[in-house]
Amino acid sequence: MxxxxxxxxxxxxxxxxxxxxxxxxxxxxxxxxxxxxxxxxxxxxxxxxxxxxxxxxxxxxxxxxxxxxxxxxxxxxxxxxxxxxxxxxxxxxSRVTGSGAVLTPTAHPLVALLSVPACPAGSRVRVAIQRDHDQAVTYTGEEACRGNRSNNVYVAGMRADSAYQLRPEILHGADVAPGAWLAFHTGLLDGRFPPVSTATPRVGSAASEPLIIRSSDRVIASDLEGNVLWYLPTEAFLTRVLPGGDFLVIGDGRNSVNTMRRWQLVREVDLLGNVLRETNIGRVAEQLASRGIQSDCKKGSQQCVSGFHHEVIRLPNGHTLAIAGLERIFPAGTQGAKTNVDVLGDLVIDLDPDFQVAWVWNSFDHMDIKRASLGDEKCKEGAGDDGCTPIFLAPEANGWLHSNSLNYVAASGDILMSIPEQDWVVKLDYKDGKGSGKVLWRLGLDGDFTAKSSDPYPWFSYQHDVKLDAASNTLILFDDGHRRKTKFPAANNRGQVWKLDEAARTATPVLNADMGVYSMAVGSAQALSSGGYSFEAGMLHPPDMASRSIETSADGKVTYAQQVNGGYTYRSFRVANLYSAPDK
CATH class of the missing domain: 2.60.40.10 (Immunoglobulins)
Structure with missing residues (x-):
């Protein structure tokens, strides 16, 4: 052949x-x-x-x-x-033929390509962006000069149908050498953008992260006035924003083994939606076989690696962690079933820079199968919907864990994982790919920590987007509050920050901010450079749907809120520009 x-x-x-x-x-x-x-x-x-x-x-x-x-x-x-x-x-x-920069339109109406003549190694280059008749100047991220090669920058963060001036700037230490301004006029939007409104006008000083990137049916970046500044032109489920103008997404598409398409791909893409790296769940499943995880995704089989879901993150060493679903058939009696039962568990897969499997964590090895989903979640056979991966082995599977976020803890090299169907955040023994996968602790109701609080229901439930600041040992998350809502029907979502004492196994809430609204699912949490926080209540008012990005002060007072109507938002990211990843 x-x-x-x-x-x-x-x-x-x-x-x-x-x-x-x-x-x-x-x-x-x-x-x-x-x-x-x-x-x-x-x-x-x-x-x-x-x-x-x-x-x-x-x-x-x-x-x-x-x-x-x-x-x-x-x-x-x-x-x-x-x-x-x-x-x-x-x-x-090179596009550069002389001593000046060259500006080229791209297929994206809001993105230009600026090609900059070679600049000395050790210097850095950025692009200044100024809208005609505006005083403010914004910038792309900085990148290292390539010596005898040109630098080429995708310039993004501009409003539609507007006149701009762009220029390269070479940075030598504190010195800035500007190039000539070049005119660029952005194109038109297609009109498929949801209406945006200010739900709570800003209180206090201007925001230090003035852009909101939303992971929704269409990935969109807007300013705090609601103006669209960028969008991802391809359909994808955005999980994380990377430095330099790249993004990690879960996508639909063809795998290596069967005809399923939903949530089969992990990709890194750029500002134009170009695929920089890609793998698929079938290819990952092939590699897992040598690690003792067999996969045969059809009726009558016992186990299936079915699809990626909810989370992909980048590690400092260039590796990528992704959550994937793992179906397994268990005998009658498991989780109260009267017959054999399909249970959907989770894998955490460590992919090296070539997106090859380097380490794996299997929930069936490390979590208690006897502890069923607290919300009795079910996933139907087929491509899956909501948070369920595709289901192959049975007409219905128990949605046991529904894990939805990962966070790398640099101080110990371990991983935090949010498991909303257990109302737990767990710490996994990862040790930068050399760990056993053991669950080191479980944070939440009936877990390993005591909550030091007088709140009648201090613990989170069905939580999203967990992050640990190792320096202060504080943990931030979005509390959807499913179990609390059952007990207290008037309850809203909360933005929470917990102070952890891992040795004493105590957790003290230092922020318990009422969001003023209730989102039935999804959500995100982020610490801002100002000392405040940003939270996303991403699924309001079903079936009409709306989402709200809510900024609070350090003590939990709402200082700004922006609402998008007509759809949900899985996560939002507050950033300084499209080349900056959230700091925390």
Missing amino acids: TVQLETSLPSPQAVGTVVGLLGHIENGARGTQVFRYSISEDGGPFRIVRDFSQDAAFAWQPGLYEHEARVRVTARVNETKDTAEAELPYRVV
């Missing part, structure tokens, strides 16, 4: 050009054909940009600098394991 590799555009192409890649197997056996794409730059090692997938075509975004690349496709027939490879060279050339 052989494989042919074709490109949509001939080499060379200018920086910023997306090139279509297409693999085609010849003389191969019958069966499921899958394709992996890898890239080498300037003679360096090959890096996987998309792992084995039934999608033979891939839209490749080369690195944003001139270089000599080699493109490799590896093809495989799943049933026979036959493989073949093909390579071709590809040159990416």
Whole structure:
């Protein structure tokens, strides 16, 4: 068997050009054909940009600098394991032809590409952005100069149908060397954006993180006046914002093993929605087999790695952690079932920089299967809905955990995991990929900590977006409050901050802010650089749906709130610009 590799555009192409890649197997056996794409730059090692997938075509975004690349496709027939490879060279050339910067429109109406002539190594470059007739100047993130190569920056954070001036600035220590201003006019929006209103006008000084990025049916960034400044042009479930203008998302698409499409992909994408790295749940399941986790996703089977859900985060070492669903059939009597029962548990999967499996945590090994879902959650067979991954093994599965967030604790190298169907936050023995996976403690009602509070119901329930500040040992989260709402029907959501004493196993609430509204699901929590907090009540007033981003002072007083009508928001992120990840 052989494989042919074709490109949509001939080499060379200018920086910023997306090139279509297409693999085609010849003389191969019958069966499921899958394709992996890898890239080498300037003679360096090959890096996987998309792992084995039934999608033979891939839209490749080369690195944003001139270089000599080699493109490799590896093809495989799943049933026979036959493989073949093909390579071709590809040159990416500079857009800069003189001493000045070059401004190029992109396919995104709110994003421009600014190509900056080579600047000295050790210096840094950024782009200044000024709207015509405005005094304020904003900036992209800074990036290192490439010496004898151009720097190329996707410029974003601009309002639609507006005239702007853009210029490069070279930073040498405290010195700034500005280039010439270049005119750019942004394009029009398509009109598919929900109405935004100010629910609570700002109290106090201006915000230090003036942008809100929302993970919803459509990923949108707006300012605090509600003006759209950017959106992700492809459909995706945004989990985290990365420094430099990239994003981690869960997506629908083709995997390596079956026909399921919902929540099958983990991707890193840029401001244009270009895929920089991708893997799929089928490919991950293949690798888990060598770690004792077998997967066969069809009726009559005993176990299935079914899809990613809720969370993907980036670690300081460049690894990526993702939550995935794991179905397993248990005998009658399990969690009160009268017959054999399908239980949907969770995996935490550590992916290296090539999105290859480096470590895994299995809930069935470390959580008590006898403790059923507190909300008696059920997940129906099929593609799944709400927070359920696809279900393959039975007409219905017990939604046992519904884990929804991960947080890396740098001080110990461990992981915090939010498990809302248990009303717990657990700390996992990760130790930077060398840990046992043991549950080190459980925070929440009936867990390992005593709440030092006179509140009639101090503990959170069905919580979201847990983060630990190791320096102060304080933990922030959004308390959806399902169990508290049952006991106290007038209860609202809360934004909580807990002071933990891990040695004494005590937890003291230092913030218990009433959000003034009740979201039945989703939500996020973030500490702001001002000392206050931002919380997202993301699912108000069903079935009409609305979401509200709520800013509070350090003592929990609401100082600003922005509402979006007509849809939900899974999470929101307050950022200084589109190149900055939340600090905490």
